[in-house]
Amino acid sequence: MPIFGSLMEGMTGESETGWQRAGVVIGDIPATRPLAVMVAGRGVLLCRSGREVFAIGAQCPHAGQSLAGGRVRSGTIACPHHGARFRLSDGASLGGPTRRALVTHEVRIEEGEVWVRV
Amino acid sequence: MPQRSRKAPQPTLDEMLAHEKRAVPPVLAERGEAEVPVEPIDRRRYFDPDFAALENARLWPKTWQMACRLEDIPEVGDYVLYDIADISLIVVRSATETIKAFFNACLHRGRALRDCDGTAEEFRCPFHGFTWNIDGTCKKLVNEWDFAHIDKADFALPEARVATWGGFVFVCPDGCKESLEEFLGPVSEAYETRGWSLAERVKVAHVQKINRCNWKIALEAFIESFHVTETHASAAPYLGDANTQYDVWEGVPHTRMISPRGLASPNIEPLSDEQVYREGMRPALGDAADTLTLPETAESAREAIGAARRKSLVEQGIPFAGEATDCELIDTIQYHVFPNLVCWAGWGSYLVYRFRPLGTDPDMSVMDILFVAPGGDPADVPEPQVVGPDASLHEAPQLGGYCTVFDEDSANLAALQRGLKTMRTRGPVTGDYQEARIRHFHAELDKSLGRT
Numbered sequence: 001m002p003i004f005g006s007l008m009e010g011m012t013g014e015s016e017t018g019w020q021r022a023g024v025v026i027g028d029i030p031a032t033r034p035l036a037v038m039v040a041g042r043g044v045l046l047c048r049s050g051r052e053v054f055a056i057g058a059q060c061p062h063a064g065q066s067l068a069g070g071r072v073r074s075g076t077i078a079c080p081h082h083g084a085r086f087r088l089s090d091g092a093s094l095g096g097p098t099r100r101a102l103v104t105h106e107v108r109i110e111e112g113e114v115w116v117r118v
Numbered sequence: 119m120p121q122r123s124r125k126a127p128q129p130t131l132d133e134m135l136a137h138e139k140r141a142v143p144p145v146l147a148e149r150g151e152a153e154v155p156v157e158p159i160d161r162r163r164y165f166d167p168d169f170a171a172l173e174n175a176r177l178w179p180k181t182w183q184m185a186c187r188l189e190d191i192p193e194v195g196d197y198v199l200y201d202i203a204d205i206s207l208i209v210v211r212s213a214t215e216t217i218k219a220f221f222n223a224c225l226h227r228g229r230a231l232r233d234c235d236g237t238a239e240e241f242r243c244p245f246h247g248f249t250w251n252i253d254g255t256c257k258k259l260v261n262e263w264d265f266a267h268i269d270k271a272d273f274a275l276p277e278a279r280v281a282t283w284g285g286f287v288f289v290c291p292d293g294c295k296e297s298l299e300e301f302l303g304p305v306s307e308a309y310e311t312r313g314w315s316l317a318e319r320v321k322v323a324h325v326q327k328i329n330r331c332n333w334k335i336a337l338e339a340f341i342e343s344f345h346v347t348e349t350h351a352s353a354a355p356y357l358g359d360a361n362t363q364y365d366v367w368e369g370v371p372h373t374r375m376i377s378p379r380g381l382a383s384p385n386i387e388p389l390s391d392e393q394v395y396r397e398g399m400r401p402a403l404g405d406a407a408d409t410l411t412l413p414e415t416a417e418s419a420r421e422a423i424g425a426a427r428r429k430s431l432v433e434q435g436i437p438f439a440g441e442a443t444d445c446e447l448i449d450t451i452q453y454h455v456f457p458n459l460v461c462w463a464g465w466g467s468y469l470v471y472r473f474r475p476l477g478t479d480p481d482m483s484v485m486d487i488l489f490v491a492p493g494g495d496p497a498d499v500p501e502p503q504v505v506g507p508d509a510s511l512h513e514a515p516q517l518g519g520y521c522t523v524f525d526e527d528s529a530n531l532a533a534l535q536r537g538l539k540t541m542r543t544r545g546p547v548t549g550d551y552q553e554a555r556i557r558h559f560h561a562e563l564d565k566s567l568g569r570t
Contacts, residue, residue: 031497032193050498062244071196071237074501078236080195082244085234095234097244 022046022114026053029114034077036068039116044105046114047088049075054088055116057103062096077102121151122363122551127384131363131376131445134420138443143311146445148304150365150374154554154561161538161545163560164332170480174203177457177566179292182301184459184472185209185219186287187321187488189496190235195252198235202474205291207278208232208241212253217282219289220254220275231275235501241275250275284309284316284461285490305372305453313438313446314463320494322468324502325487325514327524328476330532333458333483337473338559339527339534341454343377344552347385349526354383356398356419366554371456371562373555379448379466380420394419398448399426401519424448431465436492439465454555456562461490468492469520481535482507487517487524507532 020039024046029035034045036058043058045067052075060067060079069080076094078085084096091102106117122130135142163169185200186209197210199222206222208231222230224243231241231250240257242249249258256273259265279290281298283306288298299306309315329336339345346359358378365374380398382389389397392412398419400407416422424444431439431447445451446464454460460471468491476482486502505513511524538545548556564570 069239071193073237074499076501078234078238080237080239081242083232083234083236083238085236096236097233 018117019115020118022116024114025112032072034068034070034072040118042118044116047072047077049088053107053114055105055107060084061100061102062098127360134378140441140443142443145308145311150367152366152368154366154557156550158544159546159560161541164335164538165480167480172567174478176568178202178205180294181457182288182290182294182298184286185289188285188287189320189499195237195239199232204478207289209287210252217280217287218254219278219280224248225273303370305455316490319490319492320496321488321499322491322494323489323516324500325517326502326504327485328507329483329485330507331483331535332480333473333475335534336483336485336531338556339530340460340471341555342553344549347383350523354386355389356394357383360384364554366558373454373558375452377450380423391419395422398423420444
């Protein structure tokens with residue numbers, strides 16, 4: 001089962017449905033900051049909001065800058081560069097200099113391990 | 119003058135306090151009986167664009183006002199936007215123990231640096247990229263070769279004055295004559311009463327209700343209990359609206375009211391103590407209140423409701439609840455902090471209100487409704503939920519039983535704005551005593567506007 005790297009993408013049973021191990025457990029994800037991981041060759045940020053875990057694209061759709069330094073609060077993430085804000089559950093823009101939505105990925109948790117559908 | 123007429127209904131708050139079984143804090147024995155002339159309020163103050171422009175020019179830039187809670191910006195870089203009339207401030211935790219408020223405009227071409235609340239490591243303008251550190255110093259001039267006429271060291275973001283009290287961040291955009299401590303005066307002293315400190319509490323709910331009315335109309339609907347019998351009929355069996363004490367102090371812009379619970383409004387048919395007890399417990403117990411009997415240990419419905427509230431709070435581990443008086447536990451002890459903040463005190467409720475114009479339109483306003491409660495989790499602070507002008511507060515179930523109460527109040531607000539425009543007398547007339555706080559507020563507003 002690949003954890004990192006696109007070379008393995010499509011070569012496992014999991015990839016037929018797109019589900020990939022993120023290689024982390026819930027406890028690895030900070031409460032207020034995203035955790036950057038590579039899943040099947042893609043940069044993904046894992047975010048916690050209470051007991052829920054969300055997976056989002058690593059780039060802000062406004063200016064393409066990294067969201068990795070963003071702050072996670074109340075089910076949202078704020079871009080540290082120009083202040084755009086997005087809802088983690090569906091990526092919707094909540095304010096800031098863009099109306100474009102953030103990329104989101106489905107997440108499931110199995111025995112504490114985080115799986116992401118990419 | 120705000121001195122209760124001898125014809126006003128009994129008992130007075132003094133008489134109720136005399137029956138307390140626990141030590142009464144000195145703050146409850148204070149009285150504010152300053153004279154407030156009885157004159158109609160000029161109705162144009164609520165809708166005239168020129169009057170709103172005067173407020174925007176002379177009130178909001180020069181007055182201390184609550185911008186947010188400290189727990190809204192817990193980490194370095196966290197910020198909220200505080201918008202009032204046409205002023206926008208970025209209120210940011212620029213260092214662990216430092217809060218600053220910057221005017222929300224890029225010094226290059228003036229674009230708002232931020233469009234919504236968030237967290238920043240720097241403030242970088244989305245237009246051309248001019249960037250400031252979160253302490254306001256200039257970090258980057260874009261194409262610096264073209265800005266030889268700008269001294270980067272002097273290119274810091276202009277700041278508003280900032281101070282904190284009770285866990286609130288206050289700002290004064292263009293500077294105030296007084297310190298915040300001097301401005302708050304007796305209000306600050308009152309909240310030194312054991313267990314009252316709002317700094318020890320945490321925001322656990324925040325709703326922003328948009329209203330089709332002037333901000334003063336909304337404020338005034340929440341600083342008197344006179345309207346309870348007619349607007350909140352279900353509360354009249356256990357709320358002594360006409361027994362309320364109103365305090366206005368000479369030379370102090372802030373006022374107070376204490377509305378007693380555990381006795382029926384004198385405006386309705388008399389009820390037995392047991393009926394009052396059942397109605398008073400209904401908000402907490404629902405229909406189960408119908409079978410309650412007045413405890414033998416209680417001398418009155420008021421004492422029984424106070425005992426129930428005390429028991430519940432003690433079981434929750436709320437500090438000082440065991441020694442608190444019935445008044446502190448069940449009454450509405452409410453301070454209006456001029457011009458637009460209203461805070462409850464004690465444990466009767468954990469409500470805080472803030473009233474602001476919505477932009478520069480005198481016909482629209484926003485009312486912030488907060489619960490600032492003991493035992494809240496500072497790591498889990500809710501962001502404001504906006505409820506539209508035509509929506510029910512039931513869209514915000516976190517307000518619990520207050521959803522219905524606020525809907526009842528909201529139903530009056532737009533109708534007041536309409537009515538005041540078509541009125542053909544000078545404006546509202548007010549009760550000498552029960553609406554003295556409203557007239558005092560207008561007198562203080564006139565002082566701020568330089569109209570006295």
